[in-house]
Each structure stands twice: as C-alpha cells, then as structure tokens.
Amino acid sequence: MAGDLPDYYFRVRENGALVFRVDTENRQRRIEMDQIAVVNIRNGEVKPHGDRTLSDADIAVIRDWMAERQIVLAERDIDDILRTVDHLNLTTQWAQSRATEEQLETVTDSLLLAMHDLRSVLVRRKADRLVSDENPG
Known part of the structure; x- marks a missing residue:
C-alpha cells in the first residue's frame, strides 16, 4: 500500500x-x-x-x-x-405547468431581475466580441 x-x-x-x-x-x-x-x-x-x-x-x-x-x-x-441552463429550462417548465399563483408571486420578481441582469451582461459581452472580431488589433 x-x-x-x-x-x-x-x-x-x-x-x-x-x-x-x-x-x-x-x-x-x-x-x-x-x-x-x-x-x-x-x-x-x-x-x-x-x-x-x-x-x-x-x-x-x-x-x-x-x-x-x-x-x-x-x-x-x-x-x-x-x-444552470438546464435548471432554467426546468424552471420554465415548472412555471408553465405546475406553479401555483402563490409560488409564482414568490419567485417572479427575483427571477425577472436575475434574468434581466444576466441578459444585459451577455448581450454587452456578445457585442464586445463582435466589435473586436470586426476590428482585430
């Protein structure tokens, strides 16, 4: 050993x-x-x-x-x-098919703010990459 x-x-x-x-x-x-x-x-x-x-x-x-x-x-x-992507998909399915009104009321604002923040960052970073690809060095 x-x-x-x-x-x-x-x-x-x-x-x-x-x-x-x-x-x-x-x-x-x-x-x-x-x-x-x-x-x-x-x-x-x-x-x-x-x-x-x-x-x-x-x-x-x-x-x-x-x-x-x-x-x-x-x-x-x-x-x-x-x-996280998988979990977002599962969350979408849950919200569409199983969530109660009370459950949606509990999570909607937090989810919307987090998703808005994430989307803003992703869009900005994607735009930065596109600009740098068009203007190398």
Missing part, C-alpha cells in the same frame, strides 16, 4: 491548497505528512511553510498541480453554467 502513495498531497482549499510531502519511509512505517507550502491558485503564489526552502522538484510538482487544478476548475465552471 505505501508504495502506491504519491510523494505529495494537496489539501484543497477555496483559493488553492496546502501542500504536504508524504513520507512512508520511517521506522514506524506510518504515513507522515509534512506541510511544505501553501499555494494560491488565483494569484499563482507559492509560499513555503514556516522556514522551509522548497526544492526545484517541489516547485515543479506544485506548478504542475496548479496548472492541472486551473484546468479542472475551468471545466467545472462551464459544467456549472450548463447545469
């Missing part, structure tokens, strides 16, 4: 991760995790933990993890938005 463990463990947190070096080569044959760094995905910062000095290998592994993590997070963002 111990031979299958990675050399590093990343404890994900909201803005990045805590980075641990995994050690199974000790006398007790226990898994030990030694925190070596804190990473921030948003600004790309890697801070050694305490008075540690990170090796080139540590930094390479951390940078690779950060690149992979950014890809995963971007994919999740798109998936969340596509799920």
Whole structure:
C-alpha cells in the first residue's frame, strides 16, 4: 500500500491548497505528512511553510498541480453554467405547468431581475466580441 502513495498531497482549499510531502519511509512505517507550502491558485503564489526552502522538484510538482487544478476548475465552471441552463429550462417548465399563483408571486420578481441582469451582461459581452472580431488589433 505505501508504495502506491504519491510523494505529495494537496489539501484543497477555496483559493488553492496546502501542500504536504508524504513520507512512508520511517521506522514506524506510518504515513507522515509534512506541510511544505501553501499555494494560491488565483494569484499563482507559492509560499513555503514556516522556514522551509522548497526544492526545484517541489516547485515543479506544485506548478504542475496548479496548472492541472486551473484546468479542472475551468471545466467545472462551464459544467456549472450548463447545469444552470438546464435548471432554467426546468424552471420554465415548472412555471408553465405546475406553479401555483402563490409560488409564482414568490419567485417572479427575483427571477425577472436575475434574468434581466444576466441578459444585459451577455448581450454587452456578445457585442464586445463582435466589435473586436470586426476590428482585430
């Protein structure tokens, strides 16, 4: 089992991760995790933990993890938005076929404002893209 463990463990947190070096080569044959760094995905910062000095290998592994993590997070963002589209369709069907007058009264203003705000942003961003496509560089 111990031979299958990675050399590093990343404890994900909201803005990045805590980075641990995994050690199974000790006398007790226990898994030990030694925190070596804190990473921030948003600004790309890697801070050694305490008075540690990170090796080139540590930094390479951390940078690779950060690149992979950014890809995963971007994919999740798109998936969340596509799920939102599905949910909007389900909400439309609900409003048309099952919603009571009281339920509609509860949600209509909030939905209309949120959809208006979203539509305004999407239309503006679409127009910006069209203008930039017509006037490259």
